[in-house]
Every structure is written in structure tokens, then in C-alpha cells.
Amino acid sequence: MKKENPTAALIIIGDEILSGRTLDINTQHVAKTMGQLGIDLIETRVIPDVEAKIIHTVRELSASHTYVFTTGGIGPTHDDITSESVAKAFNQKYVLNKQAHFLLEEYYGKENLNEGRVKMAYVPEHADLIPNSITVAPGFRVGNVFVMAGIPKIMQAMLEAIIPLLEKGIEVKSQVLTAYTQESKIAAMMEEVQNEYIDDVAIGSYPFVQGGNYGDTGTTVGVNVVFRSQSEEKIAQSVRELEKRFTAAAIKFEK
């Protein structure tokens, strides 16, 4: 039987993602990190810089997951409304945090601590700071919600600092078996093996094209079959089962 891992949801806050101006790469980084920690990332949402939407989404996902992570909207400008919105989501006052103020003053110098920078020292009343090893201005944790910057390099540094605080589960390992054939030709075999290992292994099927794109001529098609499980032994067994079927059907494959 599988152990139940802690769960997580991720909220990407930012008009720049929803306008298509910026490609979100934070989801992939958080997803990979959660996988290594054995925390199941159940859902991610991208929402705009709109207070009511932030409050609603934080409350809903906070109630239904072990952890919630947010990225974006904690900078010095008028459109950075995440911190105040999260304070409201938890019915906490939005206050100047002395420790954050001290850190910013030390980093920028008292004479350069303008209004925008001071804004970055405001967090919910009962928040704990998350250190930022890149540009000092901290993120914070309140309840089970971790509020991080949107800039990928800063987000990654904050997530690194959060890791020791998180309850770990059993890491989900994965193995890829690549078959050089059309997906529909191995669909039935994959389903048989999936049904046999339904409690222990999740088998995903991801077709690809080499040397061109879908619909081009002169390309090689293939399928990456991804086996994911907490148990390396179950992965190995189910991989062997599918290899046997590939061999019997004279399908070319490689690990």
C-alpha cells in the first residue's frame, strides 16, 4: 500500500502570466522540488492581481491541502498586493515587521530605504519571515501558506529556505521506457500493465515526434511511457511486464 504523502497547491499570482507576456517557469520548479520531497502537488492555479480573487483562492486551497505556495506580487510597487491580500485571507492585520525592516535597512542603507522598499517589510501580523538570499526582501509563512517572490531565481532561493520546515513524504520515483511506435499501437498493452499495478504505479503515456513536428513527413514517432511510484521495485516489475509485451509484438524500445 502507498503511504499518503503530504499535499500541496501552488498559486501563481500575476497579470503578466495571464496576458501571455511572461512564460511561467515557477510551476515546473516547484513541481520537481515537491516530487523530490514526497509532497504531492495536486493543483496549480494562475490568478490575476485582484484582491478578492487572491483571498478566495488562498482560503480555498489552504483548507484542502497540507501546504500552499504562492509566487508573485510581493515587490515594492502598487500592483504588488499579495501580502496584504494574504493578511486579509487569514483575518490578520497587515503590519510593519521589525525584523524585515531591519534587514532592508541594513542592505539598502537608511538613506535609500524609500517608501517602496519599506512596503516590502509589511506582512501579516503573525507571519514568519522566509529568508531571501538574493535581494534580502523576505517572503513569509502564515498558517500553512508560504508566500514567495515571482522572479524565478528569488523564488528558488526562498523555496530552498522553506524545505527544512516541510514534512516530507516518500519520494515518487519515475522511470521512462521509450517505444518507437505509434501510441495507439501500445495503448492496450499499457492498459493491461496499468491495471495489474493499479494500486502502486501510475503509468503515463507521452507521444513525441523526432526530426520535425506532428504532420511532417520523414519524422520518427515514439512514446515515452513514464512509470511513477513510491516503490522502485514496483516500477521495475511493471517496466519488465511492458518490455515483455513490446518484445512479443516486435516493438523497438529502450530504457
Place this chain on the structure above:
Amino acid sequence: MKKENPTAALIIIGDEILSGRTLDINTQHVAKTMGQLGIDLIETRVIPDVEAKIIHTVRELSASHTYVFTTGGIGPTHDDITSESVAKAFNQKYVLNKQAHFLLEEYYGKENLNEGRVKMAYVPEHADLIPNSITVAPGFRVGNVFVMAGIPKIMQAMLEAIIPLLEKGIEVKSQVLTAYTQESKIAAMMEEVQNEYIDDVAIGSYPFVQGGNYGDTGTTVGVNVVFRSQSEEKIAQSVRELEKRFTAAAIKFEK
């Protein structure tokens, strides 16, 4: 006053995004396309290949947006459960669509129409097909929900085919003003201009680093100030207002 545009939500369905194995690039393409059509993309969600989750998410977002788009999970294999889940979300039977079956038979040949491929002809009972100019297997529309493939090139072809069916709004135009300074130094100026144009223009502030990364030495920092509005005139006015302030403060900038 702004005209109310139609709204949209996007649901990315796929374990491969939530495991971090695959970087989602469909969100950005849908976002840009919606912007051009004057349809406001309000939210995107990434959810796993889990039936109950798909049903719940489709119902919730379908009830609160003009349009919902989904990507992923309509292929030939056991883990492609989107079509059947969407049928259940609409309380419709999941049936073989004769037109889809005909298209697939014509494309692959009767002798090659294996079980996996026939699966791709199953859609909700009252669905309309969305053509797929790349690999034939169609998407479909049911109610206000448009179900598309997850492979970017195929998704893009399907979205192209959908465009004529959508009610258009007023395109949101944008202009970027780049300031070569730290974000906090222009925060107050941006806020003044934002407040002056609060009903017509959304001003977003996106810092960047050139020639390195955050925390490196020898880099140039700057801010892309993005003005977004249905009115080009209001954008031009608000840009001029901010330019005036930059000039007065001797801040280097360019359009």
C-alpha cells in the same frame, strides 16, 4: 468606461505538468490568443488526470466564465480520461461519434483503426467536433467548454479552428516603457499615474536584470512598466504622464 469583455478560464489536464516533467507552454499561447480576441483570461488551473477533479473543475469554471478551454487527456491511451470526464460533468452519455469515426477511418485506413484510435472517436453525446488539421483526431465543444489536445502544435491548430465560434471583445492593447533604475525608485510615480487612470489603464511593473542575474555584480537593473487598456489613447496619455515624471527625476527610460 470599459466594455465588459467575454471571460475565459483554461484547464491544463495532465500529471506530466504537475510532476514537473513537462513545462506547460499552452497557457502562454492561449493567453496571447485571448488577449488578441478581447476575451479576458481570468484564471488557469493545472489539475491531474483524476476523474472527480476534472468533473468538479469543469463544472465550477464553466458556471463562472463565458468560455472554458481544456488541454490534454484526449489521446488513445488509458490515462486519457478527459473526454469521458467532461461527458460526466455535463451528465451526457460518452458515445462513439460517427463523424469522428469516419475521419479516423479515412485517415488511418480501416485495417489500422485499432482500439486506441477508435477511443479517440468517443465524445459526449451532444458534443460538436473541433477539427484537428494536424493528426485528424478531433477535439470537441460541449456547452461552453472547448476540449483540446495537450500537444502544443495540435492544441494551437484546434484553437485556430475555434476562433470563429467565439464572441469577441475589445482587444486589450499594451505598451511597454522601460526605465533603467531600481523598481522601488519609481514605485511612487507609477502609483500616482495608476491612480489617475484607475478606470482605464492597468499598469504593471516587472523588474529585470541585464548581463547577469539578481545578486550578481556588474549588471544593469531596469523595470518594464507595462500599460494595458482597451484604449490606445488612454495608454498614450498615461505613458506621457509617467515619462514626464521620469524626466523630472532624471531617470533614463525608453519606449
